[in-house]
Amino acid sequence: MDTSTIEINIAGENEEVPYALLLLSDDTKEAIDHNLAKGELYLGRQNGQIIASFILKCIDIGTIEIKNIAVLESLQGKGVGTILIDFIKENATLRGFHQLLVGTCDQCHKEIEFYKKSGFKLFDVRKNFFLENYYKPIYENGKQIIDMVLLKIDLLATTNPGDGEWLA
Numbered sequence: 001m002d003t004s005t006i007e008i009n010i011a012g013e014n015e016e017v018p019y020a021l022l023l024l025s026d027d028t029k030e031a032i033d034h035n036l037a038k039g040e041l042y043l044g045r046q047n048g049q050i051i052a053s054f055i056l057k058c059i060d061i062g063t064i065e066i067k068n069i070a071v072l073e074s075l076q077g078k079g080v081g082t083i084l085i086d087f088i089k090e091n092a093t094l095r096g097f098h099q100l101l102v103g104t105c106d107q108c109h110k111e112i113e114f115y116k117k118s119g120f121k122l123f124d125v126r127k128n129f130f131l132e133n134y135y136k137p138i139y140e141n142g143k144q145i146i147d148m149v150l151l152k153i154d155l156l157a158t159t160n161p162g163d164g165e166w167l168a
């Protein structure tokens with residue numbers, strides 16, 4: 001797949017939310033709406049078709065978190081997710097954030113591998129997150145998920161010498 005033709009942009013105010021796509025990354029529309037209320041929705045398009053999406057949520061002055069990152073099922077495993085993460089890292093660095101977070105479930109071993117391959121390191125655990133934030137138990141790989149595993153990238157540490165002008 002030619003990933004060079006993927007365009008990633010923040011969604012316009014009147015743009016339809018691609019719930020079916022975002023629901024690949026979450027269990028409920030309510031959880032997505034909660035993230036949308038405090039976050040920015042981004043859309044990845046190829047040839048005019050939405051193929052990927054994610055939400056960026058500012059946590060504090062230096063920290064931004066990825067929520068609900070998802071690639072169209074038929075296009076997963078072809079490098080699109082990596083393109084999204086590269087875009088997010090650049091976007092966050094340009095905006096002066098120094099820390100990029102992402103959370104996933106304690107049983108989401110494949111997703112954790114994906115994030116590690118993209119440069120994230122295990123950082124923290126939000127204990128009981130999936131018990132306290134969802135009405136029904138959620139299962140992944142046959143096991144109930146309980147905690148959110150947080151991973152992070154220190155953006156300043158990954159900024160190359162000479163890139164300082166980005167932050168000016």
Ligand SMILES: CC(C)(COP(=O)(O)OP(=O)(O)OC[C@H]1O[C@@H](n2cnc3c(N)ncnc32)[C@H](O)[C@@H]1OP(=O)(O)O)[C@@H](O)C(=O)NCCC(=O)NCCS
Nearest residue numbers: 024025069070071076077078079080081082104110111114
């Ligand atoms: C997770 C997701 C965004 C990754 O995007 P993607 O386009 O499939 O990922 P890429 O093709 O860029 O993969 C990058 C690397 O991670 C690995 N990887 C990606 N998804 C993986 C998975 N599910 N299992 C194991 N490895 C995976 C790939 O093998 C690849 O490694 P390689 O470069 O050595 O080949 C995508 O699979 C997806 O939308 N999944 C469903 C929604 C979801 O679970 N979102 C995350 C919520 S925490």
